[in-house]
Amino acid sequence: MVLRSTLLVICWLFFQPTSSYRILVYSPTVSKSHVISNTRIAETLAKAGHDVVLYLPEYDKESGNIGSTLAKQIKLDVGENKFADLLKFNEEYVFSPSAFGTIKHFLQIPVTLTAICESIALNTKAMDELRSYKFDVAIFEQLDLCGAGIVHLLGIPSRIWLSSQSMMEQMSFFVGVPEPLSYVPASAEADLSDRMTYSQRCQNILIASISLAFHYYMATTTTNMFRRNFGADFPHLDKIAGDSALIFVNSEEFLDFPRPILHKTVYVGGLGLKESKPLDEKYEKLMNIGRKGTVLVSLGSIVKTSGMPMPLKEQLFAAFTHFPDYYFLFKIDKADSVSKELAKGAKNVQVVEWMPQVDLLGHKNMKVFITHGGLNGVMEAAYAGVPMITVGMFADQYRNGRAAERNGYGYSLSKKNLTTESVSTALNTVLDNESYKKNALRISRIMRTKPFRAEDRVVEWTQFLAEFKQLPELEVVGRDMGFIQYFCLDIFVPLLIILILIAFVQIKISLALIHCIYRRYSRAVFKVKPE
Template sequence: MNQLFSGNAIDVMKKKFGQNFDVNEEVAKSSLYFANVDEHVDFPRPISHKVVYMGGTGKVKAKPLEKKFEDIMQKSKKGVILVSFGSVALSINMPQEVKQVFLETFKKFPDITFLWKYEKDEHKIAEGYENVVTDKWVPQNDLLEHPKLLGFVSHGGMNSVQEGASKGVPMVMIPLFADQHRNSKMLEYRNMAVVLNRKELTVEKLTEALKKIIEDDSYRKNAKRISALIAAKPMSAEERIVKYTEFAAKFGPDLNLDMEGRHLNFVQFYCLDIILPAILLAAVVNYY
């Protein structure tokens, strides 16, 4: 369970609750575990009944675009591709050669407008590239729902993944660190995204990835299907949180959901008491 928490997060918890605070034990004893991901996006796998998916909490309904962004969408000949790497990994901090890979790739699609969240206008990064528009801030949630949006180039942050999936937008994922790699692979598994390695990014690879999500209609169809599944769920994320929290508050930690496996020691959990004697017996037989 440690991989769910950074070292800093664990230090903060220990300062607040004491040095003997064991985050693994506290999570194991909890009534329920809320997972910030949608089950129709996440990898299917056997999980404890304690896990409650609540991805998409606080999803904001898209608003009409302000004039400057609506004009960008309408003036584009074929459509628009949004390029944004979130609020932590800023585009201005990209190595110059990576910026050039993006620009030279965008140039290969003259009928498509690339709206790039780039944080310093004074860099004039898109000067000379007629189909590239930059802005310090973009209304991502609203843009993703626009009918002329063709795709989304993203770093794979969970908010971007949830918004892109809920809006049914095919994506090109270039994960940078932490959970972004897994988040990106989830969408690749659902066949609604192409994942690229940031360390191996070239004009050729980025061009091929963009052509896939634009020209291969299966990516858009899969993305729209995921979006429809999310929208049609019997309960919204907010309803799940409220109802399951009230349920846990009523009955306490003992909801008959505790798994016996968490009480097994290392030898029992990995069946070493069964495997090692079998290996030893096979070794003795072969030796004689």
């Protein structure tokens, strides 16, 4: 009898029916790193048994070439657009920023992205195909809020707003997440840590305000497009996004700056991180050339090394040759013929157009990772326990580097000060100070052993939302308050005025009393006696 009951329980545990939900992951192909992160989310949910569609509007066709074996992919050719021009300017901007060119470029972004979004929204064939799935949940990226409008048009009841990096200013503002700028660095090109001087706090407030204003302008521009095409009552995109039941943040808590969050915030950073595999013969040989080890150098997929000015390349290669006991593997793009020529004259430098980054970082001879500070690369290095030197190029990369520096396993360099001396100093510091390696190994162990894997968070929260549709219990009233009410200025300002008035009256009374006493004392002292 006991055996029979035990078998029944085991059968129930293993063969109980599970709900399979239809899930849309909206991922515009703005960069390869974004698509990789979003694909991992789609794969994780598909592996859990759900019917997942990875929708890839092709802003940049090259970035969309990411394989997905479980989730169904739907790619949309958005036609001829100027996104390529934005990418081209970005390549130029990272190495030689021009104030006029930067302003002109940023003013062009809302126009370009809105035009692309319009082509997506008006593609009736693709929209009808997506509607036919009758999705239970939609996960959309934070880039330009076009995804919020598309999800609204599709009528998907449950929404998850996804940040492909740390929580950005517009996400915090629209959702109602507190963001004390006194110690939370802005994510938009702020090369700041969480311990700021007075002037740095001023800079942080200015950057965050400009970033928020820019994204609100962009959201309004795209909202107006939706209203032109789908009716004047179309909700503002920041309202659609802000009403999302959950917020997924593709950042690792232990790699980011500590900050306030809401109950609806779910950190999913580290999703899909894998153990390194043995290298093939070619790379294994390269990893064993340096007597003291190997240094890996990569500036990511968006930054093209072919656009790096010649003097800057010469400075970098000169710095590398100052460390003859280490071998440098430098990832370049195909068009970078200059670096190939410079490498011929450097005995300890090898340039490659592709490399198995995860496997290289996991090799025992890897000593330092010189990186642009992209979130994926930072997480891979931290997971492998490799100290890093970061050179932020744009967006959140500065912030990621400063966070690594704060926690003791990273050294942050400014792209404006990349010289042979500065790079050499950074390498000497990280290679000679054992604390960097010690802290890197500590963060690696934390990432590997912390409770609740990112995969479990993604699956279980998504399933939870699919079941309950909406989670109004997690909404904060603060996101609908005005500035004055939110900061209680309507209480503190009148109170301050009253206190000032009381102090003023007390001072006036005190002065009057002092004046009266002084007059009496003067009369008593200087009173003239009659003759």
